[in-house]
Amino acid sequence: MIKGHIFHTFAEIFIGFGSGLIVGSGFVAFLAVLGIIPRLVQLSKSVQSLKYYQASVIFGAVLGTYLSFTSGTIEVPMIILAFWGLLQGIFVGMLAAALTEVLNVFPILMKRLGIDKELLWLLMAIVIGKILGSLFQWIIFVDKFNS
Amino acid sequence: MEEKVYIQLKKKITVEHNHLIKLDHIAFVTGNVPYLEQVKNIKIYQITEQDKNVSVIDGFHLLDTLMVSYPKLAFDLIGPNQVIIEVKKQERKANIFIILFIWLLLCVGSAMAIMNFHYDVSMQEVHQSLSLYLTGRETEKPLWIQIPYSIGLGVGMILFFNHIFKKRFNEEPSPLEVEMFNYQQDLDQYLIHHENVLLKNKND
Known part of the structure; x- marks a missing residue:
């Protein structure tokens, strides 16, 4: 019986490690395709810090994994929550913008309708739409329809 | 020294309606022939209604046309192989309501x-x-x-x-x-x- 138990433990370790490996590489590939890190490097002109950024992403992924599986709690001031939320928002905002980019929606839309000059306003439409949709969902929508 | 004309086609030009296109319009021209100005002013193509809003002139066929006019002259084509000719159309001002509609569409869509x-x-x-x-x-x-x-x-x-x-x-x-x-x-x-x-x- 002891032998079987050890075998199961090893099998679990093997399966866990294997799935982590695949999910991790998938995550990195996803980030790479969307090009958020290069974009941030370009904006901040800090190519020399690239390896720290990579370390940050890896550390963040591991921290997130810990947070998903832990059942303990800590108590921090509300301002930390707000800061955390803001950072998440910026990250997801960049993801969303990058996805619009990858799908090539804009150039075609602009060209077809002959409205290259109003481009910025239309960009703002998307940005404002995202903010309003998000706020509406968290403040009003979840109360009425999600319980 | 051999008489030679060098032609570098422009990538893209914009012209008016019914424009008569001369060599000088679509390319940068230089060479050691005395009548270079005359070569520059040679007529290449007449824009007609049929051309709609865009045409392309190919470098090879341009040489073909030039050879007919100046059989003795050597031409050298450098740079792009084609030139895109865009015919200017009446400034189409995008309708404010259409823009407003697209704005709303994008806004609600992203929400x-x-x-x-x-x-x-x-x-x-x-x-x-x-x-x-x-x-x-x-x-x-x-x-x-x-x-x-x-x-x-x-x-x-x-x-x-x-x-x-x-x-x-x-x-x-x-x-x-x-x-x-x-x-x-x-x-x-x-x-x-x-x-x-x-x-x-x-x-x-």
Whole structure:
């Protein structure tokens, strides 16, 4: 019986490690395709810090994994929550913008309708739409329809 | 020394309606012939209604035409192999209502897209459990995370596109501008293959 138990433990370790490996590489590939890190490097002109950024992403992924599986709690001031939320928002905002980019929606839309000059306003439409949709969902929508 | 004319085609030119195109318009010309001005003024192509708004003149067929006029002269074609001719159309002012409609379409569309995304990834539950971890209290609506999140969403997109309305953070092109440029290049490539006027006339 002891032998079987050890075998199961090893099998679990093997399966866990294997799935982590695949999910991790998938995550990195996803980030790479969307090009958020290069974009941030370009904006901040800090190519020399690239390896720290990579370390940050890896550390963040591991921290997130810990947070998903832990059942303990800590108590921090509300301002930390707000800061955390803001950072998440910026990250997801960049993801969303990058996805619009990858799908090539804009150039075609602009060209077809002959409205290259109003481009910025239309960009703002998307940005404002995202903010309003998000706020509406968290403040009003979840109360009425999600319980 | 041998008499020779060098021609470098321009990539793209814009002309008026019913314009008579001369060599000088579509290319940079130089050479050691005394009558260079005359060569520059040779008529190449007459824009007609049939050309609609874009035509392409191929370098090889241009040489063909030039050889007929100056059989003794040597021509050397350098640079691009084709020139794209864009016929100016009446300034089409985009209708304000259409723009307004598209604005609303994009705004509502992205609002719905982000809501669906939040459901898809169960963000409400993740925010709730994160809030439980950080504060030790159960919260139905962890707005302390979610409102800054929503604002950050907009900030992130603006950062990515490098624009706040007319103002930009630095002089580098934004990914969107690069994308527009690439799209235009693809269009030009397509035109070069499908709108070659001198070639068309030969086939007719």
